[in-house]
Amino acid sequence: MFRLKENNTNVKTEVLAGITTFLTMVYIVIVNPIILADAGVPFAQVFTATIIATVAGTLWMGLFANYPIAIAPGMGLNAYFAYSVVGTHGNISYMTAFAAVFIAGIIFIILSLTPFRKNLIEAIPENLKHGITAGIGLFIAFIGLRLTGIIQAHPTNLVGLGDLHTPSAILALIGLAVTLILLVLRVNGALFFGMIITGIIAFFSGQLSFNEGFVSLPSLPEGLIVLNPVDAFSEVIQHSLYAVVFSFLLVTIFDTTGTMIGVAQQAGLMKGNTMPRAREALLSDSIATTIGSMFGTSPTSAYIESSSGVAAGGRTGLTSLTVAVLFIIAAFFGPLVSAVSGISAITAPALIIVGSLMMGSISHIKWDEIDEAFPAFLIILSMPLTSSIATGIALGFISYPLLKIVKGQWRQVHPLLYLFAVLFFIQLAFLPH
Numbered sequence: 001m002f003r004l005k006e007n008n009t010n011v012k013t014e015v016l017a018g019i020t021t022f023l024t025m026v027y028i029v030i031v032n033p034i035i036l037a038d039a040g041v042p043f044a045q046v047f048t049a050t051i052i053a054t055v056a057g058t059l060w061m062g063l064f065a066n067y068p069i070a071i072a073p074g075m076g077l078n079a080y081f082a083y084s085v086v087g088t089h090g091n092i093s094y095m096t097a098f099a100a101v102f103i104a105g106i107i108f109i110i111l112s113l114t115p116f117r118k119n120l121i122e123a124i125p126e127n128l129k130h131g132i133t134a135g136i137g138l139f140i141a142f143i144g145l146r147l148t149g150i151i152q153a154h155p156t157n158l159v160g161l162g163d164l165h166t167p168s169a170i171l172a173l174i175g176l177a178v179t180l181i182l183l184v185l186r187v188n189g190a191l192f193f194g195m196i197i198t199g200i201i202a203f204f205s206g207q208l209s210f211n212e213g214f215v216s217l218p219s220l221p222e223g224l225i226v227l228n229p230v231d232a233f234s235e236v237i238q239h240s241l242y243a244v245v246f247s248f249l250l251v252t253i254f255d256t257t258g259t260m261i262g263v264a265q266q267a268g269l270m271k272g273n274t275m276p277r278a279r280e281a282l283l284s285d286s287i288a289t290t291i292g293s294m295f296g297t298s299p300t301s302a303y304i305e306s307s308s309g310v311a312a313g314g315r316t317g318l319t320s321l322t323v324a325v326l327f328i329i330a331a332f333f334g335p336l337v338s339a340v341s342g343i344s345a346i347t348a349p350a351l352i353i354v355g356s357l358m359m360g361s362i363s364h365i366k367w368d369e370i371d372e373a374f375p376a377f378l379i380i381l382s383m384p385l386t387s388s389i390a391t392g393i394a395l396g397f398i399s400y401p402l403l404k405i406v407k408g409q410w411r412q413v414h415p416l417l418y419l420f421a422v423l424f425f426i427q428l429a430f431l432p433h
Contacts, residue, residue, distance in 0.1 A: 002318045003066065009313060017310070017312040018325075020195070020311075021305060021314065023340075023347055025303050028050060029050050030342065031341075032078055033046035042221045050292075051328070053300050057070075057289075057291075061317065065283075069302050069306045069320060070320060074301030076388055077298050078297075080251075081298040095226075097241075097244075098226050103245050104252065105291075106229065111253070111286070112285075117282045120420075123414035124261070124417075125417075127365050127372045127375070130361040131365060131379035131380050133265050134359050134380045135383035136383060137355045139387070140351050141351060142384040144350075148345045150162050150169050168343075172344075172348045174198065175195070175201075176352060179194025179198075179353060191311060195350060198346045199343075208343050209339065210336065210339050212339065215335070216333075217332065225296045226294045251388075252289060258393050259306070266361075307354045308350045309323070362380070374399060375399040379395065379396035397417060398424055401421050
């Protein structure tokens with residue numbers, strides 16, 4: 001079913017890859033409820049909704065698209081939901097905001113059923129695709145360094161070297177050393193075993209404890225939040241949430257499209273300029289966004305942490321299936337998941353190493369042609385600095401057509417690129433983000 005032989009992989013490798021992806025992204029089931037709690041959504045509601053959305057999207061990705069890519073509520077999109085949509089609109093409740101997410105999800109499904117998103121992937125120039133992959137690599141490594149305190153905020157330079165004597169930084173550096181040694185020795189599942197060893201060290205050094213126990217039953221205190229599409233449409237119209245729906249749609253399309261291209265390229269699954277089974281893959285995200293909004297979570301996205309599973313050897317949907325099954329199990333182990341995901345130093349080494357692996361795409365960029373190189377450079381630079389995949393893509397999409405017009409090669413640019421250059425300019429210049 002998953003064409004393991006065709007993709008030069010086996011069940012053991014795929015399952016290990018799935019566990020690796022799960023461990024690097026399971027933090028979302030704790031972080032997402034914490035962020036959305038600031039919008040007034042009950043913690044237990046978002047915890048369960050996050051798992052439902054993740055399982056729905058990731059199962060679809062594994063079973064229908066056969067890609068080792070996991071889907072879950074997106075970081076950044078949840079903050080936009082909590083602080084820009086609910087926070088700055090005094091008359092908007094989180095119920096109304098979820099109606100906007102639901103409508104964005106419905107439009108998203110319709111777009112995914114048309115050739116539009118598949119054409120969009122093919123319209124993105126090769127150099128920008130390589131820039132997206134490398135930019136995601138830098139971004140994911142920066143996340144790992146920042147979460148563990150190895151890099152921290154600096155009053156003058158924005159970022160600087162953190163205190164390397166803190167338990168978190170020391171544990172992350174030990175984990176990084178252990179994982180790199182395993183990789184150099186070509187140990188199968190090096191990223192996964194690196195996390196296990198780091199977790200054991202964390203436990204015996206007193207950083208990891210299980211004071212809250214291990215097991216709890218999931219619950220949905222609010223039940224279903226969005227039930228009726230007609231009501232959701234009327235909420236959006238009544239509160240004039242068109243810009244909010246547009247922002248959710250634009251950011252989610254490009255977060256997911258960018259991540260899928262990056263991870264598929266890393267796994268060697270792109271066929272030239274096209275992505276096989278693109279429609280099935282892109283549908284997974286739109287379905288998860290729609291289902292997630294009904295239960296109470298912000299829009300979903302393809303997860304850049306999927307690249308850690310690909311680095312561990314994941315090549316097929318069996319990796320995604322493993323991730324989905326582990327999230328279902330996690331629903332009944334809230335306290336355990338909370339304890340492990342609260343120690344970022346356990347998963348950070350994998351993120352940093354995966355970042356270095358994804359940076360290899362830089363070698364494919366035509367650096368001797370400034371009209372090709374600079375937009376790719378903008379993408380690579382801005383993704384980690386703005387903490388947004390979509391913003392990086394936006395700056396690349398705006399600069400690429402402009403430079404081609406100046407060079408007199410405007411005919412080489414796909415019409416979709418011109419369309420999104422204008423849309424991104426409108427979003428960056430006039431809409432909140």
